[in-house]
Amino acid sequence: MKRVQFSHPLMPYMLLLPQLAIVGVFFLWPAAEAIRASFYLEDPFGFGSTFVGLDNFKDVVSASEYSRTAWFTLIFSAAVTFFSLSIALLLAVKADNVIKGASTYRTLLMWVYAIAPPVAGLVGVMLFDQHIGPLNDLAHALGWNMQIGVNYFDTAFAMTVIAVWKQIPINFIFFLSGLQSVPKSVQEAAAVDCRSSSRRFWTVTFPLLAPTSFFLLIINITYALFDTFGIIDLVLKGEPGNNPVTLVYKVFLDGFRGNDLGGSSAQSVILMILVFALTVVQFRMIERRVHYS
Amino acid sequence: MKRSQFWDHVILVLGALFMLVPVVYALMTSSHDAVSIYKEGLQLSPGGHFVDTYKQVLTEAGGFTKSVTGLTMLWNSLVLGLGFAFGKIIISMLAAYAIVYFRFPLGTFFFWIIFSTLLLPLEVRILPSYEIVQGLGMANTYSGLIIPLIASATGTFYFRQFFKSVPDELVEAARIDGAGPLKFFIDILVPLSKTMIAAIFIIMFVFGWNQYLWPTLITTDESLFTLVRGMKQILQVWIGAQIPDTNQAMALAVLAMLPPVLIVVIFQSWFVKGLVESEK
Numbered sequence: 167m168k169r170v171q172f173s174h175p176l177m178p179y180m181l182l183l184p185q186l187a188i189v190g191v192f193f194l195w196p197a198a199e200a201i202r203a204s205f206y207l208e209d210p211f212g213f214g215s216t217f218v219g220l221d222n223f224k225d226v227v228s229a230s231e232y233s234r235t236a237w238f239t240l241i242f243s244a245a246v247t248f249f250s251l252s253i254a255l256l257l258a259v260k261a262d263n264v265i266k267g268a269s270t271y272r273t274l275l276m277w278v279y280a281i282a283p284p285v286a287g288l289v290g291v292m293l294f295d296q297h298i299g300p301l302n303d304l305a306h307a308l309g310w311n312m313q314i315g316v317n318y319f320d321t322a323f324a325m326t327v328i329a330v331w332k333q334i335p336i337n338f339i340f341f342l343s344g345l346q347s348v349p350k351s352v353q354e355a356a357a358v359d360c361r362s363s364s365r366r367f368w369t370v371t372f373p374l375l376a377p378t379s380f381f382l383l384i385i386n387i388t389y390a391l392f393d394t395f396g397i398i399d400l401v402l403k404g405e406p407g408n409n410p411v412t413l414v415y416k417v418f419l420d421g422f423r424g425n426d427l428g429g430s431s432a433q434s435v436i437l438m439i440l441v442f443a444l445t446v447v448q449f450r451m452i453e454r455r456v457h458y459s
Numbered sequence: 460m461k462r463s464q465f466w467d468h469v470i471l472v473l474g475a476l477f478m479l480v481p482v483v484y485a486l487m488t489s490s491h492d493a494v495s496i497y498k499e500g501l502q503l504s505p506g507g508h509f510v511d512t513y514k515q516v517l518t519e520a521g522g523f524t525k526s527v528t529g530l531t532m533l534w535n536s537l538v539l540g541l542g543f544a545f546g547k548i549i550i551s552m553l554a555a556y557a558i559v560y561f562r563f564p565l566g567t568f569f570f571w572i573i574f575s576t577l578l579l580p581l582e583v584r585i586l587p588s589y590e591i592v593q594g595l596g597m598a599n600t601y602s603g604l605i606i607p608l609i610a611s612a613t614g615t616f617y618f619r620q621f622f623k624s625v626p627d628e629l630v631e632a633a634r635i636d637g638a639g640p641l642k643f644f645i646d647i648l649v650p651l652s653k654t655m656i657a658a659i660f661i662i663m664f665v666f667g668w669n670q671y672l673w674p675t676l677i678t679t680d681e682s683l684f685t686l687v688r689g690m691k692q693i694l695q696v697w698i699g700a701q702i703p704d705t706n707q708a709m710a711l712a713v714l715a716m717l718p719p720v721l722i723v724v725i726f727q728s729w730f731v732k733g734l735v736e737s738e739k
Contacts, residue, residue, distance in 0.1 A: 171560055171561055171562040171630075172560055172561050172562075172630075172639075172640040172643075173561065173562055173563070174561065174563075174640055177557075177561065177640055177641075178557040178561035178563045178566065179557075179563070181553040181554060181556055181557035181561075182553070182554050182557045182558075182569055182573075184549075184550045184553065184554070185550050185551065185553070185554035185573060185612075185615060186554075186569060186572065186573070188550065188606060188607075188609055188610050189572060189573055189576055189610055189612070191591070191595075192588065192591070192592070192606065192607040192609075192610040193575075193576045193579075193584075193610040193611075194572070194575075195587075195591055196584045196587035196588040196590075196591055197579055197584050197587075199584075199587035199590070199591070200583070200584045200586070200587045203586075203587065253474070256470065256474075257470070257471065257474040260467040260470050260471050260474075261471060263464070263467050264464060264467050264468060264471065265464075266468075267468075267471075271471045271474075271475060272727075273724060273727060274475035274478065274479065275471075275474055275475060275478060276723075276727070276731075277478075277720050277723055277724050278478050278482075279665075279723060280665050280669075280716065280719035280720040280722070280723040280724075281482075281669075281716045281719070281720065282668070282669035282670075282671060282687045282690075282715065282716070282719075283669070283671065284671045284687055284690040284691065285669075285686075285687060285690055285712050285715045285716050286481075287690070288690045288693065288694055288708065288712050289481050289482070289484070289485045289709070289712055290481070291694060292484075292485075292488075292501060292705065292708070292709070293481055293484060293501065297497075297500070298496060298497065298499075298500040298501050298705065299500070299501065300484070300500060300501055303500070331477070331478070331481070334474075334478065335478070336734075339731055339734060339735065340734075340735065343731065343735045388580075392580050392582045392583075395582065395671065395672050396671040396672070396687075396690075399671075399675075399691060400690060400691060400694055403691075403694055403695060403698060404691060404695060414582050414583070417582070417583070417585065417586070418585060418672070421585070421586040422586070422589075422676070427586065430586055431586065431587070434583045434584060434585075434586070437582075437583040438578075438579055438583050438584075441578060441579060441580065441583060442578050442579070445577065445578050
């Protein structure tokens with residue numbers, strides 16, 4: 167906080183009022199409602215609800231479908247995070263390296279950031295389409311009989327490719343800015359000491375990128391968990407059937423399609439705990455970084 | 460040195476193509492007619508139906524939607540993007556100003572309440588949010604579409620960081636000159652924050668324009684559909700058709716990506732600065 171501050175009996179409250187009103191009505195109330203509903207069993211015809219303690223959680227966790235969804239979410243998140251981070255890092259290192267055309271490459275590699283996930287999903291579905299999609303033709307030429315929407319693995323593959331494509335730009339932007347902030351003197355000193363540029367990268371540059379990488383790791387996990395909703399919804403075309411879905415998609419399916427309010431809320435609360443843990447880890451890392459810099 | 464640079468360029472060109480080609484497919488396919496796409500697949504070269512296709516999706520209802528034109532959806536996207544960006548900036552600047560520049564009882568308490576919103580994204584509290592907003596009679600309205608999205612404190616967090624970096628001497632000088640808190644805010648702090656406001660505006664506009672889950676739930680009336688929200692409808696009609704209007708579907712996808720992409724490319728340096736700085 168500031169050393170010098172204003173004091174005024176009413177003004178700070180008036181300044182805060184709009185934000186607090188919105189947070190209260192559209193955040194605290196629904197969040198509290200989600201937690202409350204997770205302990206109740208809602209009558210399907212809307213005639214009240216009964217307190218059932220932790221039953222909703224037990225039902226959710228013991229359902230075989232939930233563990234299948236959880237496993238898929240884990241593998242999907244790991245794949246999206248790994249591939250989008252490593253491709254972006256490779257491209258950022260190269261873009262930091264070249265002298266000619268550096269700014270053109272930067273623009274060409276970052277603009278996809280602005281495309282919405284469902285729009286990427288629509289274009290992706292068409293590229294993977296069995297009749298008109300060039301990616302499907304390519305797969306066939308390689309002897310892969312790809313069937314998006316029918317085959318579990320093929321659908322998961324398409325989701326992952328689209329999600330990685332959409333996520334590369336933001337990782338690229340952060341890695342590049344991280345690389346550009348590595349002091350020139352450090353790079354020159356390293357170049358004198360070590361001729362192998364790949365060893366130089368892994369022993370000098372990469373450790374200096376660690377804070378950026380860690381921050382991006384959290385951002386990417388959050389993205390894979392939540393922001394891929396639009397991609398998944400489009401790839402599944404609203405017909406999940408036996409196809410892979412993520413945990414967030416399942417909250418939506420059970421709550422809005424299945425009308426299982428208690429179950430959906432219990433799943434929400436489980437996700438809240440997960441996000442809470444991720445955010446706490448992220449804040450602690452940021453604090454540490456500020457402390458050392 | 461020369462040799463290694465060559466391979467750097469090869470990798471960068473491949474990377475750029477990987478990002479570019481899907482969108483080139485979308486753009487080029489939108490300039491062909493539905494029958495030839497159905498026969499020959501997606502296209503990578505320009506066709507002769509560019510103007511017809513875009514005129515049709517922009518001005519004619521029917522096809523993918525029953526009652527609205529692409530122009531209406533474009534307008535709704537614009538309302539959402541701009542409304543969200545302006546609303547967020549105004550509300551979060553005021554709140555951040557109160558938090559950083561005033562000492563008052565409950566200040567810390569309010570600070571934590573506001574920042575607790577950073578912990579839980581909309582997706583995990585989606586069902587109760589929907590029920591509450593619907594109960595307030597805000598379903599199928601612009602305010603129901605925009606205001607609940609503003610509840611997250613990202614903007615407040617960015618402005619708080621920025622205000623904290625503004626030198627204390629400015630407040631002292633303002634106080635000596637007899638300027639009150641309101642005058643200090645309008646005459647000194649807002650002009651100082653110009654670049655920050657611009658950067659956050661770009662990020663928030665793109666974020667608002669690209670919203671999907673919330674609009675999907677809260678707008679069931681087609682006249683309030685945004686382009687991004689319309690994507691699933693478009694895909695479902697496309698799947699159901701005998702000879703699908705792939706050109707028109709791609710044209711709508713291109714329209715949905717064009718404004719945010721243009722803004723990000725044109726204001727690239729502000730955007731990157733805002734994005735990278737705000738995360739520190």
